[in-house]
Amino acid sequence: MLKKNLNLKAVIFDMDGVITNTMPDHFKAWKTVLAQEGIAATQHDIYSREGQRGIQSVAEIFAVYQKSFTRQKAKVILKRKEELFKKIVRLRFIPGARRFLRDLHRRGFQLALVTGTSRHELHRILPDSLYNLFDIIVTGSDVRNGKPHPEPYLKVIRQLKVLSPRALAIENAPFGIRSAKAAGLRCLALETSLPREHLAQADAVFESYREMQKKIQLQLN
Numbered sequence: 001m002l003k004k005n006l007n008l009k010a011v012i013f014d015m016d017g018v019i020t021n022t023m024p025d026h027f028k029a030w031k032t033v034l035a036q037e038g039i040a041a042t043q044h045d046i047y048s049r050e051g052q053r054g055i056q057s058v059a060e061i062f063a064v065y066q067k068s069f070t071r072q073k074a075k076v077i078l079k080r081k082e083e084l085f086k087k088i089v090r091l092r093f094i095p096g097a098r099r100f101l102r103d104l105h106r107r108g109f110q111l112a113l114v115t116g117t118s119r120h121e122l123h124r125i126l127p128d129s130l131y132n133l134f135d136i137i138v139t140g141s142d143v144r145n146g147k148p149h150p151e152p153y154l155k156v157i158r159q160l161k162v163l164s165p166r167a168l169a170i171e172n173a174p175f176g177i178r179s180a181k182a183a184g185l186r187c188l189a190l191e192t193s194l195p196r197e198h199l200a201q202a203d204a205v206f207e208s209y210r211e212m213q214k215k216i217q218l219q220l221n
Contacts, residue, residue: 002186002203007221010110010160010167012153012185015117016050017172017193019101020125021092023047029085030057033077039065047193050173051116053146054078082121089125094192096209098130105133108220112136112156114169114176116146136160148175153183166221177201188212 017023027046034041041061049057058074069077105111111134115122119139123131131137136159138152145151157164169180169187173194180187181201189202190212196205206212 002216004215005217005219006168006186007219008109008166008168009221010112010162011104011218012112012114012156012167012169012180013101014051014169014171014173014176015113015115015122015126017094018170018190019094019097019113019130021094021192022089022125023050023193025085025089026050028088029081032084033081034061036080037062037067037077039067044194048174048198050193051114051147051171051176051179053116053140053143054081056146082118086121086124091125091127094190094209096213100209100213101130101133104218109218110135110160110162112138112160114138114147114152114156114179116140116152148178148182150179150182153180153185157183157185168218171202172199174198174201188216 013019016026027043030046031041039061045061055074055078058077062069101111113134117139119141122139136156138156140146143151143155153169157167164184167185169185171177171180171187172190172192177187177189177199178201187202189199189205191205191207199205
């Protein structure tokens, strides 16, 4: 059982669904471009793969719907999706996320961001006032293996120069949770995208930042 008081040096955040409320826009873009390929993608198809590299998502979704594809075709689909997402995305934040980030920064925690979003998209989505709070940022452009592979979190831990017991991940999707746990991290999950039955591998699941802060105290050590 997770302790109420956690002694940490670093907190590592996912972005979509943890800081920014951009998953509805990602879903709309994916649904549109996949419909052009004869695939009626569901919300679960997209939300359950949040944090995964886009090209891997294309491959898996095509396999699920028994559609053939080539890597070149997958790249074209992904490019169309990214272009549409850029046109429709609206900057919205998960309630409590900005305040929580700024409080941790003020208290001296090392902060990191691990996202499947490409680095050029990240600069477009995340304002400098938040971007600059992070000591380390690892994007989908920086790794060979995206979530649920542990590589993104292992890379962050190495760059932070912190032992995994002194770091905590905050996620909102199964692949992100699996990635963090495989890297040896404790992981808290937020029900911002999926209900808790999909987040069972996390050490604890919360409806909101407000509930999380009521039940868990993060202490700098």
